[in-house]
Amino acid sequence: MTQPRDFxxxxxxxxxxxxxxxxxxxxxxxxxxxxxxAGTEDPYHGSAREAWFxxxxxxxxxxxxxxxxxxxxxxxxxxxxxxAAAAIQEExxxxxxxxxxxxxxxxxxxxxxxxADKLLSQVxxxxxxxxxxxxxDGSLEPDSTDVTANGTSLSGTSWYVQxxxxxxxxxxxxxxxxxIGLYLVSAGDCDLQGDKIVDLTRDxxxxxxNGVEAEVIAAPGEGAEVLSRSLSAILTLLAADMVGxxxxxxxxxxxxxxxxxxxDRPIGFFQAVKHPIVNMMIxxxxxxxxxxxxxxAYDHEPQDALRCALMAKASASETASFxxxxxxxxxxxxxxxxxxxxxxxxxxxxxxxxLHGDASWHRxxxxxxx
Numbered sequence: 001m002t003q004p005r006d007f008x009x010x011x012x013x014x015x016x017x018x019x020x021x022x023x024x025x026x027x028x029x030x031x032x033x034x035x036x037x038a039g040t041e042d043p044y045h046g047s048a049r050e051a052w053f054x055x056x057x058x059x060x061x062x063x064x065x066x067x068x069x070x071x072x073x074x075x076x077x078x079x080x081x082x083x084a085a086a087a088i089q090e091e092x093x094x095x096x097x098x099x100x101x102x103x104x105x106x107x108x109x110x111x112x113x114x115x116a117d118k119l120l121s122q123v124x125x126x127x128x129x130x131x132x133x134x135x136x137d138g139s140l141e142p143d144s145t146d147v148t149a150n151g152t153s154l155s156g157t158s159w160y161v162q163x164x165x166x167x168x169x170x171x172x173x174x175x176x177x178x179x180i181g182l183y184l185v186s187a188g189d190c191d192l193q194g195d196k197i198v199d200l201t202r203d204x205x206x207x208x209x210n211g212v213e214a215e216v217i218a219a220p221g222e223g224a225e226v227l228s229r230s231l232s233a234i235l236t237l238l239a240a241d242m243v244g245x246x247x248x249x250x251x252x253x254x255x256x257x258x259x260x261x262x263x264d265r266p267i268g269f270f271q272a273v274k275h276p277i278v279n280m281m282i283x284x285x286x287x288x289x290x291x292x293x294x295x296x297a298y299d300h301e302p303q304d305a306l307r308c309a310l311m312a313k314a315s316a317s318e319t320a321s322f323x324x325x326x327x328x329x330x331x332x333x334x335x336x337x338x339x340x341x342x343x344x345x346x347x348x349x350x351x352x353x354x355l356h357g358d359a360s361w362h363r364x365x366x367x368x369x370x
Contacts, residue, residue, distance in 0.1 A: 007296035024095035043196035051165030051203035076124030081299035093244025103130030109233035132158030142227035149174035178220035199351035232309035239316035320349035
């Protein structure tokens with residue numbers, strides 16, 4: 001099967017993306033977040049940071065059906081593919097929106113690969129989810145877990161879980177004598193312990209379980225394979241978020257270069273400013289092409305999806321680093337002040353850069369495929 005024209009980005013997907021942009025521009029989620037961030041700039045010496053997000057915005061997002069996009073129609077969803085989900089996730093990244101949507105979309109594709117239609121119906125009904133699939137060693141392999149399963153009872157700790165205080169349930173990877181299985185647990189049944197991270201728009205932490213009862217998603221021995229098939233979607237959604245954030249950095253820096261003057265001219269007049277901004281544009285567009293290529297491959301050429309997703313995340317990690325550095329540098333002293341949004345995007349991008357592996361890790365995995 002070959003990919004359709006324009007990566008399958010049709011008129012309906014374009015309208016969906018435009019509507020998401022208008023909605024987030026109107027809501028301005030960072031303006032809502034800022035009052036809850038005061039005094040927490042330094043995660044190690046500042047005040048404890050509240051894991052906050054706008055519940056009203058989340059309710060409106062659910063009303064718009066964004067969480068339903070990738071849920072199959074027979075489970076109560078819209079039945080669209082990864083291209084549509086990536087389009088929405090790009091806008092989430094562009095707005096740096098604190099939301100459980102990212103984890104819920106990633107969890108949806110795991111449930112799809114596990115053919116867990118009953119649990120997909122929970123997503124359709126509004127249940128938010130996140131992935132709890134890593135052990136303390138930080139391994140990114142699908143068999144990495146510090147949780148053990150005794151039947152449907154889980155004990156142990158899942159590490160580096162994203163947005164743990166925003167979601168209702170977790171998809172947990174757990175080991176047993178039969179191998180890795182996947183399970184669904186309620187957040188209220190677990191001990192949630194936050195990590196200290198620089199990203200101001202997300203929270204991360206540990207999910208501690210002590211005999212927590214769970215629903216089986218993938219039977220022991222099948223979980224690692226489900227995660228392996230889901231990896232391309234997980235990576236593509238994260239890379240789409242990073243593209244959106246890079247686009248904001250590009251546009252914000254371009255606008256600043258038009259109004260900030262030096263030597264009686266806008267700084268954008270000087271080649272030392274023009275050239276980095278052009279390079280930001282080239283890098284962002286390159287990564288965006290790879291992201292939608294990966295999304296389209298997942299939808300239409302699944303045998304090639306992982307290769308494309310590894311390329312997309314590797315490119316996104318480098319774009320995130322480059323655009324963050326240039327954006328902060330070209331904004332001068334104002335870029336890293338608390339009053340500027342530039343530093344918020346920079347921190348979000350740095351967190352995303354290493355989440356699920358940096359560029360070097362993904363290129364190493366890509367080399368194994370070739």
